[in-house]
Amino acid sequence: MRFGTKTVGMLVTAGAIMAATLVNGPAASATPSPCYAYNSSISNLDGGYGVMKGSYNLKKGPYADRCGNVARLGKGRVIYFHCWVKNGRGNLWVYGRVKGTGTYGWMSIDNFSSIRHSNYETCRPNADRDHT
Template sequence: MSTPSSIRRLVTAAVTLPLVAGGFIALNAQSASADCGSHPAWQNRSSGAGKVISSSPIRTGPYQSCDVVKQVDTSKDLFYHCWVQNSEGHKWTHVRIANTTIEGWMYNGNLNDGGSVAASSQCTA
């Protein structure tokens, strides 16, 4: 038989659990995008160009957690500007879609030639 205090505990748990879980999910979402807070400086230091292997995103920064600027399909030519290695050890190239002003960061693993990787085309601050 349920007592008023055991019912109160069940109701409290039923109300509190979604709030705690929701806060945990929101906290994790903020942590995932924390790397994207600062965007490295870039310069046009490369004459390279390429294409994506398959439809891939250009992002606002060199992390998977950064916002997508544009999804690029395999028909688009990309001009390379320079590259960085992020804190996770992944190389990203700053690109611009040919004949547009759309630019941003592309993970080198998505580029058909591995992206811009020459020491002379590394982005500098």
């Protein structure tokens, strides 16, 4: 069986790529942004609250497409703010508790019709935070 120069070159290149992958591991893909599950005992750093302008999902983290849902909140529901983060896409999210419940989660600032008395205090990394 005769191999042409191009065939041998392709086999050598493929072998080199496979060897590099075995030594170095596969090429790193973009690391997805984390969803944060905050313990409800986290310090309440913000005395403000917001009123929902429509029906939106309260999220497990500060990303609508990457983080699971906690609950669906309807128009007019109030969330008491605990703290804020700007996610990796530059969007501002608040962590808080739904008024009249023990339900905590994340909501985008875009989903509020009004925000009252907020100081936009940044969530501080601490032992209460678990990555999920």
